[in-house]
Amino acid sequence: MARKRPKGVLEITWAVAESAAAGRKEHVPVGADYPDTVVRRISFAAGGGLGWKLSAIESPRAKPAPWKIVVVTGAPSWAEYWAPAIAALPLDREMVVVDRPGYAGSEPVDYVGDIRQQALALSPLLQARSGQKILLVGQSYGAAIATLMAAANPGRVAGLVLLSGYYGQPGPTAEWLLKVGARMLKIIPRDVRHAVLEVTNQAGQLEGMHAALRNLKVPVHVVHGDKDDFAPIELAEKLVAETRTRRPMRFERVIGANHFLNDGPAEDLLATLEGCIPRRWELKLNWPRWLDISQVPKLKARSSAPA
Numbered sequence: 001m002a003r004k005r006p007k008g009v010l011e012i013t014w015a016v017a018e019s020a021a022a023g024r025k026e027h028v029p030v031g032a033d034y035p036d037t038v039v040r041r042i043s044f045a046a047g048g049g050l051g052w053k054l055s056a057i058e059s060p061r062a063k064p065a066p067w068k069i070v071v072v073t074g075a076p077s078w079a080e081y082w083a084p085a086i087a088a089l090p091l092d093r094e095m096v097v098v099d100r101p102g103y104a105g106s107e108p109v110d111y112v113g114d115i116r117q118q119a120l121a122l123s124p125l126l127q128a129r130s131g132q133k134i135l136l137v138g139q140s141y142g143a144a145i146a147t148l149m150a151a152a153n154p155g156r157v158a159g160l161v162l163l164s165g166y167y168g169q170p171g172p173t174a175e176w177l178l179k180v181g182a183r184m185l186k187i188i189p190r191d192v193r194h195a196v197l198e199v200t201n202q203a204g205q206l207e208g209m210h211a212a213l214r215n216l217k218v219p220v221h222v223v224h225g226d227k228d229d230f231a232p233i234e235l236a237e238k239l240v241a242e243t244r245t246r247r248p249m250r251f252e253r254v255i256g257a258n259h260f261l262n263d264g265p266a267e268d269l270l271a272t273l274e275g276c277i278p279r280r281w282e283l284k285l286n287w288p289r290w291l292d293i294s295q296v297p298k299l300k301a302r303s304s305a306p307a
Contacts, residue, residue: 030057030083039086046101047123054121055079055105058096059086064129065094067158067277072122072149074140074166075195077103081262088266094132096125100142102194111194115205119148126156133158135277140166140231140259141198144209151212161221161276164259166231167239168203171259174230213243220249221276225257250276 030039040060046052057079071082077100086095099106101121112118126149128134136157138146143165150157170178181188181196188196213220224236233253240251254261254272262269 028080030080034083034087036060039083041105042096043105044124046107046121048117048120050117050121052101052107052121054098054101054107056096056098056125057083057086059089059094061091061094064132065092066132067093067135068128068132069093069095069135069137069273070125071095071097071137071139072125072142072146073097073100074142074164075100075103075198076191077106077142077195078191079104084266085262085269088270093270098122098125100145103191109190111197113197113201115145115202116148116208118145119152122149123153125149126153128156135159135161135273137161137163137273138165139163139262141195141202143167144202144206147209147212147216150216150218154217157218159219159221159276159278160216161223161273162236162239163223164225164228164231164261165222165236165239166199166202167235168206169232169235170199171229171232174199210243213239213249214245217246219247219276219278220245221252222249223252223254223261223272223276225254225259225261227256228259230259 030041033039037060039057041055041057043053043055046054071079073079073082077098079097079099082095082097086097089095101112101118102108102110112121122145126134126136134157136146136150136159138144138161140163143162144167146160147162150160178196178200181192182200185193185196222236222240224231224233226233237251240249243249252272252275257264261272
């Protein structure tokens with residue numbers, strides 16, 4: 001039985017502080033809950049020649065699954081909170097969830113505020129195995145970064161999901177936390193400090209996200225809980241209504257859900273993501289009603305014998 005990881009913002013803040021004091025990169029290492037045949041911690045070199053070593057967790061598979069789900073997390077960026085979802089994946093799906101630059105086990109130690117640089121650093125995640133397609137998921141602050149990743153890597157991403165996307169304006173709870181965090185920047189743990197700085201300085205960078213969305217050729221799914229008090233659902237609705245895209249974006253309102261859609265049952269989250277994966281097209285021949293072939297009289301075979 002996997003132990004309960006703190007989910008509320010204050011609980012996460014305490015977990016970050018506790019981990020920093022103990023010298024750990026995670027609140028509870030995923031290996032304490034799951035064998036590495038189910039959830040495995042990996043590291044990889046950042047893209048763009050940035051020289052950083054990044055950390056992520058993934059679902060090991062002996063054979064490539066048809067779909068690989070790549071998750072770019074929000075702020076603070078702790079991949080371990082997706083471990084239950086990875087553990088619940090069916091064998092025909094893969095998932096990798098990253099600690100973004102400047103968080104948890106990922107370098108650098110300093111704050112990385114440019115979402116373009118983060119998108120470049122995370123680009124190696126979009127490498128697929130033979131015959132595999134990628135569903136790219138951007139959660140909260142990660143939504144803008146994932147959009148830039150999809151635009152910069154045409155042909156590598158088969159679908160984009162903006163999950164509880166944060167679009168520059170905080171909801172009431174997030175606004176209060178940002179104000180408190182801004183006054184305590186010098187004493188709060190690094191990961192929380194980076195989160196406050198990221199969210200505070202994001203709005204001016206969103207034009208790049210909007211430009212990227214307008215040019216994407218892949219399906220885009222905007223999924224948002226209607227009880228989200230961190231990133232208002234109204235902004236997600238506005239994004240869909242006002243952004244002219246090459247193909248219509250799909251909007252899904254999750255009734256009763258808050259900002260942390262990975263906080264609930266893993267099966268519900270995976271079902272939501274599965275709904276963003278297109279079904280195989282099946283050929284169906286539908287005969288017109290006026291032509292019922294079962295009623296067509298069989299033609300008598302002509303006899304070749306002489307009369």
